[in-house]
Amino acid sequence: MDDLEFTGERLTTSLEVAHGVIEHLHRYALAQKITIDKIVLDIASGEGYGSFLLSKTANKVYGVDIDENSINYAKAKYGKSENINFLVGSTDAIPLDDNSVDIVVSFETLEHHDKHDLMMQEIVRVLKKDGVLLLSSPEKSIYNERDPNNKFHVKELSIGDFEILLKKYFKEVTLFSQRFVIGSLIHLVDKKNMSKFNLFDGNYSQIKNELVEDSFYNKPYFNLAICTNSNRNDFSEIGFSFFNGVNVIKKEMNEYKFKCEKKYNEIVDSESFKIGNNIVKKINYCIKFWKK
Template sequence: MIEFTGERFVPSEDGEIAYEHWHRYGWCRSLVKGRRVLDVACGEGYGAALLAAEASEVVGVDLSGDAIEHARQAYASVSNLVFQQGSATAIPFPDASFDVVVSYETIEHLAEQTTMIAELRRVLRADGVLVISSPNRPVYSDARNYRNEFHVKELDLSEFVGLLESQFGAIRLYGQRLATGSFILPDSAGEQVYQAVTRGEGASLRFESANLESVMYYVAVCGGEGCTLPELPPSVYLDRAVDLYARYQGVALWASDIDRQFSELGRAHRRLQREHEERSRWAVALDQEVVRLAEQLAALQAELDERTSWAIEADQARLKATQDYEALVQAFDARSRWADTLVAELEALRDKAPVSSPQGPMGHGDDPGSV
């Protein structure tokens, strides 16, 4: 079975979308009896298989190769049903090939809508019939503030009709929506009140009387003996003011808004979580930087202490050298003064000494013994 992604319906789905898709194919089955039919954007193939139960031949076309391959395998036992890959804007068949063309919930997926309608007209015979559906944008999307990610261009009624009128001269519109109400039907088993379409086994539909099961109330019409009772028609009561389906849609819209708010809160939470993690990382990095700077400061302090100690020692050495120098200067000065004293004494002694003969102590005529 093809996985349901929201882009195309698969028969394994239940609920609102299933009611809508099954009902469309069941509703038009009488129209295709004995005719050659083309189902454009056939998807999984369940609808084409339903139509094949009445038509002489049905061809299902879809852009997805995977969908076509699945359909061929899933409905291989249906002899008058074939599937072929192709686009709604370039249908791979000659002009006037089909009596009926069916295309449900396709046009909103395409930007080339005018081309698609022209192609549907081309492959239809002159007296052929097109059955096509399109979501009503004001109700489907605008009123619910809803966006289908697979829809390229949704249409309102005037846009839809204008598009169809470009190729088709006769148009009859029908509306489809789910509704809730009260049924009053004859309590006659097997009597066909009006045709009801309901889900059968597997990918099938049943067409039967709309007799109700699990009747909540009985309503009787009575008269006297021999009285001809009036036959009241079956009746369906719909109250627009108390529409459970509309209420469901309102609840769904509320739930969607809650889900949106929850998603926003989730995103905000994740953003705050990221900010918290970033700030935590920043705090850790800051702590590491503080430790690094403290270590650097300690190293600088140790270096400063070492240099201070060296400076003190150097200053002490300089002071000692200065003192030693001053002591040497003082000693030198003392010796200089002593030397000056000696020189003075020597000079004094020289002044007192007798003058010698010019010829010297060994000169001629001197007495060796004289002074």
């Protein structure tokens, strides 16, 4: 089937921008850790790939999006999965019953509207009493550096505003930052003993126990939070983590190389290039002749 049209904002599986792909997949990788055998709502599900990934571990997944075209596409592409149900709906009018889901996942949604309180009220309504919300949103103070004048963003939040909003509706709020990094990861073979995760940066003259921010890389462009109204505050499934983006980057590089080679061959095979090449050869011949 044809790919869902890329509007310039919503991630689709045809997108070739490495950092966006890796960041989104990493978030869904975390979501998979807490949605095993759960009833899940993926609000603003878009193309549906995230709901599909969650359905591999969850008991039931509802993918809800305001865009009917996206929902129809998701049904056609992922509808064979018996435990997914795609529905048209908005963040301030979720088409699910009260206390009906265990986990709500919402990635890159808040910034697309200004009805933040209504969205939180709806999420609390559909969540069970011990339910959990996992969501992300770009960091207002720096995201403009990465994506200036984004016409799709209505109201971005700083980490402080993000925390204030969530604590109005949830007793327990644990905050995270997400950074797109390129580097090396060393960890214990025995994952049960992986209690601390160190970040290092530097060069031959100095090593720092932190990440040094580049003009693009290593900045905390996204805020994440896991929230609940239960007494649980230990989310050991979500701590320090790393998503391997090597295959995504290699795929992007290979596709770029293919496009360059294709363009080069088109130029070489063009009639104008052949005419120009013949003219250059004749000029070079004349130059050699006159030099004699």
